[in-house]
Amino acid sequence: MRIDRWRGHAIAAAALLMAATLxxxxxxxxxxxxxxxGKGAAPxxxxxxxxxxxxxxxxxxxxxxxxxxxxxxxxxxxxxxxxxxxxxxxxxxxxxxxxxxxxxxxxxxxxxxxxxxAAGTTPFADPEHLGETLATRGRWSKQVPACVQCHGPGGVGVGADFPPLAGQSANYLAAQLKAFRSGSRHNDPMGLMRNISHSLSDRDIDAVAHWFAAQPFPPKESRP
Ligand code: HEC
Ligand code: HEC
Incomplete structure (x- = not known):
C-alpha cells in the first residue's frame, strides 16, 4: 500500500518533469x-x-x-x-x-x-545584372522599390512581416512572384507584393529570384 502510493507519486513527478522539459x-x-x-495532414x-x-x-x-x-x-x-x-x-x-x-x-x-x-544546378545567365539591380536599386520608372528596402540587406528578412528571400530556391521565389502577380496569392498586407509584381516581366522575376536564391543564408555575420 505504502509502496503503491510512493510509486504513484513517483510517476506523477516524472510526468511533471517530462512536461516541464518537453x-x-x-x-x-x-x-x-x-x-x-493521422487526420489528413501528411508528414x-x-x-x-x-x-x-x-x-x-x-x-x-x-x-x-x-x-x-x-x-x-x-x-x-x-x-x-x-x-x-x-x-x-x-x-x-x-x-x-x-x-x-x-x-x-x-x-x-x-x-x-x-x-x-537554391539557385539551380546550371548557372543563370544574367550578364546585365538585372537581378541584382532590381534587388538593390529597384526600378523607379515603374515605381518598383529595391526589394532589400523591405526584405533586408541581401534578403535576410526583417521580423514577422518581411520574409527572408536569401537561400530560398529560385523556383519557389519565382512561383510566388507569379502567384502575387496573378492574384492567386493575395494575403500580402496592403497588396504590397501584388503591386510590385505587376510591374515585373517574366525575365525580371527569373533574374531577381536567382539573385536572391544565391545570397548566403543565414547571413555570414549571424553565424556563430
Ligand atoms: C506534398 C508536399 C508537401 C507537404 C507534405 C507539406 N508541404 Fe508545405 N509546402 C509545399 C509546397 C509546394 C509549398 C509552396 C506552396 C506555394 O507555392 O504557395 C509549401 C509551402 C509551405 C509554407 C509556406 C512557406 C513560406 O515561406 O511562405 C508553409 C508554412 C508550409 N508549407 C508548412 C507545411 C507544414 C507545417 C506541413 C506539414 C503539416 C507541410 N507544409 C507539408 C509542399 C508540401
Ligand atoms: C514595401 C515592402 C516590400 C518590398 C519593396 C518588396 N517586398 Fe516582397 N514581400 C513583402 C511582404 C510584406 C511580404 C509578405 C507577404 C505575406 O505576408 O504573405 C513579401 C513577400 C515576398 C515573397 C514571398 C516569400 C515567401 O517566403 O513566400 C517574395 C518571393 C517576395 N516578397 C519578393 C520580393 C521581390 C523580388 C521584391 C523586389 C522586386 C520585393 N519582394 C519587394 C514586402 C515587400
Missing part, C-alpha cells in the same frame, strides 16, 4: 512533422525535408529558421484560401489552429539553412 505542443509538432497527424518533412531546408526542384520552400508568426500566417492563409495552393490547402485544412501554431514555432526554432542548390 512541452506537449512541441512533442506534437515534431510528431506531425515526421509522421503527419511535413516528406516535402520540406527533415532539417526544414526544403527542396529546390519540387518548389518546396525552406521553413527552418523562418519567423513563427509569418509561418503561422501562411498556414492560416492556405487554409482560408487567400493563398491558393492545392497541396498546402490540403495540409493546412487538416491541421487544427493549435497544430498550425505549434508547427510554426517548431520550424522557426530549427537552425536556419539555405535550400540545397
Amino acid at each position: 512541452p506537449a505542443a512541441a512533442q506534437d509538432a515534431a510528431t506531425i512533422a515526421a509522421q503527419g497527424n 511535413c518533412q516528406t516535402c520540406h525535408t527533415p532539417d526544414g531546408g526544403g527542396q529546390a526542384s519540387g518548389g518546396f520552400p525552406r521553413l527552418a529558421g523562418e519567423n513563427a508568426a509569418y509561418l503561422q500566417a501562411q498556414l492560416d492563409a492556405f487554409a482560408s484560401g487567400t493563398r491558393d495552393n492545392p497541396v498546402m490547402k490540403l495540409q493546412a485544412s487538416a491541421l487544427t489552429e493549435a497544430e498550425r501554431k505549434a508547427l510554426a514555432i517548431y520550424f522557426s526554432r530549427m537552425p536556419a539553412v539555405a535550400t540545397p542548390d
Whole structure:
C-alpha cells in the first residue's frame, strides 16, 4: 500500500518533469512533422525535408529558421484560401489552429539553412545584372522599390512581416512572384507584393529570384 502510493507519486513527478522539459505542443509538432497527424495532414518533412531546408526542384520552400508568426500566417492563409495552393490547402485544412501554431514555432526554432542548390544546378545567365539591380536599386520608372528596402540587406528578412528571400530556391521565389502577380496569392498586407509584381516581366522575376536564391543564408555575420 505504502509502496503503491510512493510509486504513484513517483510517476506523477516524472510526468511533471517530462512536461516541464518537453512541452506537449512541441512533442506534437515534431510528431506531425515526421509522421503527419493521422487526420489528413501528411508528414511535413516528406516535402520540406527533415532539417526544414526544403527542396529546390519540387518548389518546396525552406521553413527552418523562418519567423513563427509569418509561418503561422501562411498556414492560416492556405487554409482560408487567400493563398491558393492545392497541396498546402490540403495540409493546412487538416491541421487544427493549435497544430498550425505549434508547427510554426517548431520550424522557426530549427537552425536556419539555405535550400540545397537554391539557385539551380546550371548557372543563370544574367550578364546585365538585372537581378541584382532590381534587388538593390529597384526600378523607379515603374515605381518598383529595391526589394532589400523591405526584405533586408541581401534578403535576410526583417521580423514577422518581411520574409527572408536569401537561400530560398529560385523556383519557389519565382512561383510566388507569379502567384502575387496573378492574384492567386493575395494575403500580402496592403497588396504590397501584388503591386510590385505587376510591374515585373517574366525575365525580371527569373533574374531577381536567382539573385536572391544565391545570397548566403543565414547571413555570414549571424553565424556563430
Ligand atoms: C506534398 C508536399 C508537401 C507537404 C507534405 C507539406 N508541404 Fe508545405 N509546402 C509545399 C509546397 C509546394 C509549398 C509552396 C506552396 C506555394 O507555392 O504557395 C509549401 C509551402 C509551405 C509554407 C509556406 C512557406 C513560406 O515561406 O511562405 C508553409 C508554412 C508550409 N508549407 C508548412 C507545411 C507544414 C507545417 C506541413 C506539414 C503539416 C507541410 N507544409 C507539408 C509542399 C508540401
Ligand atoms: C514595401 C515592402 C516590400 C518590398 C519593396 C518588396 N517586398 Fe516582397 N514581400 C513583402 C511582404 C510584406 C511580404 C509578405 C507577404 C505575406 O505576408 O504573405 C513579401 C513577400 C515576398 C515573397 C514571398 C516569400 C515567401 O517566403 O513566400 C517574395 C518571393 C517576395 N516578397 C519578393 C520580393 C521581390 C523580388 C521584391 C523586389 C522586386 C520585393 N519582394 C519587394 C514586402 C515587400
